[in-house]
């Protein structure tokens with residue numbers, strides 16, 4: 001049996017919002033998929049069982065037919081474009097970036113156009129024209145080009161800033177990247193969820209990385225879905241509906 005005391009602040013906040021007339025929307029983004037793995041299987045099974053629509057940010061240059069065939073029957077999965085090759089082009093003294101201002105704009109646009117076309121062709125029913133920049137970072141000069149390529153939305157991390165394209169961000173990161181690189185504590189995650197609900201009126205993005213999940217990460221996902229999937233005070237929406 002799962003102790004729900006740690007989830008209670010979230011349940012309380014959702015109830016409060018509902019009383020004031022807002023049904024909170026959540027959306028789920030999972031990054032770095034390139035091929036079928038045991039972890040991806042676990043992710044798909046859990047989200048399918050709780051009927052939580054999920055958006056996989058797939059790295060175009062590193063993926064192929066194996067993944068598209070594998071995902072074919074997963075009706076609840078959508079596909080977004082995760083940069084081009086998830087390569088860092090920033091110098092050592094800067095934070096990692098693939099889509100920063102370190103290279104010619106035309107080279108980056110060509111990659112993002114190529115990735116868009118490849119995934120759209122591979123996933124005719126699942127493709128969403130959403131760009132997810134690797135490391136959640138992208139230069140303004142690149143953002144200005146996205147609509148011309150065909151992208152309809154951009155997803156990074158944190159409260160949405162104004163941009164020349166629809167923003168659909170994630171706000172809560174399951175993983176403790178600076179610590180043990182596993183799941184963060186339930187207490188911290190619940191606090192972040194409550195904070196995000198109060199800071200933004202757009203769907204609250206929950207960010208996962210199936211390839212690095214430890215047991216704590218999987219368990220929190222399950223607890224979150226148990227607390228929210230059938231909860232009338234909130235709704236998990238697909239990325240298409242969120243855009």
Ligand SMILES: [Zn+2]
Nearest residue numbers: 031032134135
């Ligand atoms: Zn990534």
